[in-house]
Amino acid sequence: PDAAASETARRRHLRLTKPPGSLGGLEELGIRLAGMAGACPPPVPGRPAVLVAAGDHGVLGRGVSPWPQEVTAEMVRNFCRGGAAVNALAATVGARVLVLDVGVAAGTEPHPLLRKARVRPGTADLSRGAAMDRREAARAALAGAEAAEELVREGTDLLVTGDMGIGNTTPAACLVAAFTGRPAAEVTGRGTGIDDATLALKVRVVEEALALHGPNPEDPLGTLAAVGGLEHAALAGAILYCAARRVPVVLDGISSCAAALAAAALSPPSSGYMVAGHLSAEPGAAVALKALGLKPLLDLGMRLGEGTGGLLAVPLVRAAARVLSEMATFEEAGVSEG
Amino acid sequence: PDAAASETARRRHLRLTKPPGSLGGLEELGIRLAGMAGACPPPVPGRPAVLVAAGDHGVLGRGVSPWPQEVTAEMVRNFCRGGAAVNALAATVGARVLVLDVGVAAGTEPHPLLRKARVRPGTADLSRGAAMDRREAARAALAGAEAAEELVREGTDLLVTGDMGIGNTTPAACLVAAFTGRPAAEVTGRGTGIDDATLALKVRVVEEALALHGPNPEDPLGTLAAVGGLEHAALAGAILYCAARRVPVVLDGISSCAAALAAAALSPPSSGYMVAGHLSAEPGAAVALKALGLKPLLDLGMRLGEGTGGLLAVPLVRAAARVLSEMATFEEAGVSEG
Numbered sequence: 001p002d003a004a005a006s007e008t009a010r011r012r013h014l015r016l017t018k019p020p021g022s023l024g025g026l027e028e029l030g031i032r033l034a035g036m037a038g039a040c041p042p043p044v045p046g047r048p049a050v051l052v053a054a055g056d057h058g059v060l061g062r063g064v065s066p067w068p069q070e071v072t073a074e075m076v077r078n079f080c081r082g083g084a085a086v087n088a089l090a091a092t093v094g095a096r097v098l099v100l101d102v103g104v105a106a107g108t109e110p111h112p113l114l115r116k117a118r119v120r121p122g123t124a125d126l127s128r129g130a131a132m133d134r135r136e137a138a139r140a141a142l143a144g145a146e147a148a149e150e151l152v153r154e155g156t157d158l159l160v161t162g163d164m165g166i167g168n169t170t171p172a173a174c175l176v177a178a179f180t181g182r183p184a185a186e187v188t189g190r191g192t193g194i195d196d197a198t199l200a201l202k203v204r205v206v207e208e209a210l211a212l213h214g215p216n217p218e219d220p221l222g223t224l225a226a227v228g229g230l231e232h233a234a235l236a237g238a239i240l241y242c243a244a245r246r247v248p249v250v251l252d253g254i255s256s257c258a259a260a261l262a263a264a265a266l267s268p269p270s271s272g273y274m275v276a277g278h279l280s281a282e283p284g285a286a287v288a289l290k291a292l293g294l295k296p297l298l299d300l301g302m303r304l305g306e307g308t309g310g311l312l313a314v315p316l317v318r319a320a321a322r323v324l325s326e327m328a329t330f331e332e333a334g335v336s337e338g
Numbered sequence: 339p340d341a342a343a344s345e346t347a348r349r350r351h352l353r354l355t356k357p358p359g360s361l362g363g364l365e366e367l368g369i370r371l372a373g374m375a376g377a378c379p380p381p382v383p384g385r386p387a388v389l390v391a392a393g394d395h396g397v398l399g400r401g402v403s404p405w406p407q408e409v410t411a412e413m414v415r416n417f418c419r420g421g422a423a424v425n426a427l428a429a430t431v432g433a434r435v436l437v438l439d440v441g442v443a444a445g446t447e448p449h450p451l452l453r454k455a456r457v458r459p460g461t462a463d464l465s466r467g468a469a470m471d472r473r474e475a476a477r478a479a480l481a482g483a484e485a486a487e488e489l490v491r492e493g494t495d496l497l498v499t500g501d502m503g504i505g506n507t508t509p510a511a512c513l514v515a516a517f518t519g520r521p522a523a524e525v526t527g528r529g530t531g532i533d534d535a536t537l538a539l540k541v542r543v544v545e546e547a548l549a550l551h552g553p554n555p556e557d558p559l560g561t562l563a564a565v566g567g568l569e570h571a572a573l574a575g576a577i578l579y580c581a582a583r584r585v586p587v588v589l590d591g592i593s594s595c596a597a598a599l600a601a602a603a604l605s606p607p608s609s610g611y612m613v614a615g616h617l618s619a620e621p622g623a624a625v626a627l628k629a630l631g632l633k634p635l636l637d638l639g640m641r642l643g644e645g646t647g648g649l650l651a652v653p654l655v656r657a658a659a660r661v662l663s664e665m666a667t668f669e670e671a672g673v674s675e676g
Contacts (some may be wrong), residue, residue, distance in 0.1 A: 017416055018423050019405075019530035023646065024619065024639030067357075067676035074673040078355055083666025085356050091664070092657045192357035192676060281362065299637065300654075301362030308361065315653040316638075319430045326429070328421025335412040338405035338530060 001035030001272040009034035009041070015329040019338065025297065029275065029320035036248050036273050041325035045158035045248070048314045049096040049151045050307035051238055052079060052086060052162035053144060055103035055230035056122030058131065059209075060167035064202045065191055067166045069122070073106035075164050079306075080111040086162055086306035093314040095160065100147045102140045103230035115150070117143030119230055126171060126227045127209045137225040137233045144234030145241040152245055158317060159242050160277065161235045162307020163255035169282060173206045174227035175258035176284040178215040179265055180291045187284035189254070191303070220265035228262070235259035236266065243270035250317060252310035253280035253303060257288035264292055275317060278302060278309035339373030339610040347372035347379070353667040357676065363635065367613065367658035374586050374611050379663035383496035383586070386652045387434040387489045388645035389576055390417060390424060390500035391482060393441035393568035394460030396469065397547075398505035402540045403529060405504045407460070411444035413502050417644075418449040424500055424644035431652040433498065438485045440478045441568035453488070455481030457568055464509060464565045465547045475563040475571045482572030483579040490583055496655060497580045498615065499573045500645020501593035507620060511544045512565035513596035514622040516553040517603055518629045525622035527592070529641070558603035566600070573597035574604065581608035588655065590648035591618035591641060595626035602630055613655060616640060616647035 009031045014020050021027060033042040054076050060069055078084045079099045090097045100115050101108045105122040108114060119139045123131035132140075148159060169191035176187040184206035190199055213226040224233045236259040242249045243263070251260050251274055264271040276289050278298035289296055297313045330337055347369040352358050359365065371380040392414050398407055416422045417437045428435045438453045439446045443460040446452060457477045461469035470478075486497060507529035514525040522544035528537055551564040562571045574597040580587045581601070589598050589612055602609040614627050616636035627634055635651045668675055 016423075017413065017421060018642050021531060022640065022642040023423060024641065026638055026640065026650075065676065068674050071674050071676070074671070075355065078666060078671045078673055081666070081671070082664075083355060083671045085354070085361060085661055085665055088660045088664040089657050092653055092660050193359065297638070298635075300364055300635070302360065302364065303362065304356050304360040312364075312654060312657060315430055316650060319427050319650060322426045322430050323423055326420075326426040327423055328416060328419070333412070333416045333419070333421045335416055336406050336409050338403065338409075 002038035005038050005040050006031045006035035016327040017333050017335045026320045030324045042321045044321040047155045048158040049156040050160040050162045053100045053231035053234040054164040056105035057167035058123050058125035059170050062205050064170045065167050072166045073104050076108050080113050085308050089311040102234045127205045130226045134225045140230040140233035141237030144237030148238035148241040160250045160307045160310035161256040163231045163305050168229050171229040172254045172258040173284050174209050176288045178223045179217045179261035187287050189282040220262050232259045236262040239263040243273040250275045250277040250310040252307045254282035254285045257285045277313035340376040343376050343378050344369045344373035354665040355671050355673045364658045368662045380659045382659040385493045386496040387494040388498040388500045391438045391569035391572040392502040394443035395505035396461050396463035397508050400543050402508045403505050410504045411442050414446050418451045423646050427649040440572045465543045468564045472563045478568045478571035479575030482575030486576035486579040498588045498645045498648035499594040501569045501643050506567050509567040510592045510596040511622050512547050514626045516561045517555045517599035527620040558600050570597045574600040577601040581611040588613045588615040588648040590645045591643050592620035592623045595623045615651035
């Protein structure tokens, strides 16, 4: 990001017709958007998109979720038909939906909203071996970058990251633990809403995976391969592509945050293009956002994924940019000052 | 609100293709919207509007704000010309803007976005006598209801309350203290951003006003007259009109919350049609929302008023309604359950 453009935005906020600082977090966001765009006022995003990366997880065999694996493929079909939460929220904020199959075990049917880049039919059980090999992690990341490239080429000026994958909060917790150094118990949560016994098992599985692999946060690709998911790798690639193109990325919940940690480890400046859409109820999200230095815009106790929490923040991003371009200054409006 | 429609929405949320409860506060909001509409799914608001009630305050003479009184009229002109924060945020969410002059001391020029119902040229100093008499408070409330009536007649299906009035966080604090019984120091804040000395003076002024009038919360009109503002009375009237018409009302900051307390005191069921758009940085807002039993949707540290924080919540209201009408159930989508 461009510090001079951010500074211009900061100074402009002092001249707009409102008490200084009275728009709170919206001012801070506008200042960041100016830095991302390298211009003040920053452009108002007009064509947002949500990229929902989908994959399956061998660790599901350990019993970390009560939901059956076929739900991943069933939900991908639901996304394509427009019946999921991500569709309703994307329609609310005028966002395009693109689904990326990077490894749905049951396979997916062709659809105009779906891109297939199936690296493998789901990961292996990360608690007993590597989830995938480094080449597979790299291929998934590249598939995410290619999906983002298609979107940006076709006009997307704000990307929301989304995920689908039954069992994917377990690799997400592993990634957050690996990249932040926090213990499993602190970053592992109830996902879709598991009971106490399943949560205890899930924490143990994360601990076992961390003990087995000893993932090195300075080797982000190796960490993704050892304890990550295909959709996490794909979202990391999408985030890196957007950051390189100066397109702001709105993060959704725990899987997006885990992918963002991987992206920031691969390229630290990429965090400058990330916006934390919301604070997921999943505890690892708060840990990840703190490590990334990001403050979430919304906190509605959501824990669905799919990009839903990120989509709800799109109007806030638009509003933050819009006040910088459309509000009059005290001089322009002939308004006295306090 | 209609408890049966809310219960239908609650049950429907358990059948939609997502883990139960995973949309958090958005589910709770949708359940409330169904109750307001008396139907599940509730309609998705397509024509929101923000009503910005403007008035001046005799208590400004006590030095409670560094901003000069003429700023109220200057900002009304800024609203009409489209240069204020409320205009940028209304445009972002597709809301109509209507400004209501219920007592701008310097007067206002005619404009298509402006309605004039000037009850008096600002209130008297509430720390030394009644801000206005009961008839004036009633006339201001009626002017607010009439403005809301015009909006609803012309299609508004979601009202955001907004305010403009230099010095108006002092009467707002008085109203919150009067209706909740909390002490002045707990509900009085920095408004536009006053320094410690001015805040101490402001707390004393609120204490003096409460001691002078001993406002009775069971006499809401008398309380508005003694320690309120013309815009607070107007917004209370607008809220009551919308509640009677089952139109949801999104509250903005401290002045809207103070008006909402008056409305709820006049008609307790009206709180069932209120949505807390955001948590203002002004401390009285949290106190008022708690008394109203409302959880704020956003918390961005905003303290501008004008309806800005309420407008930012409009997409959340739309999203909450939309998931209930557009999402598929497990059966419809052929998705397995956990």
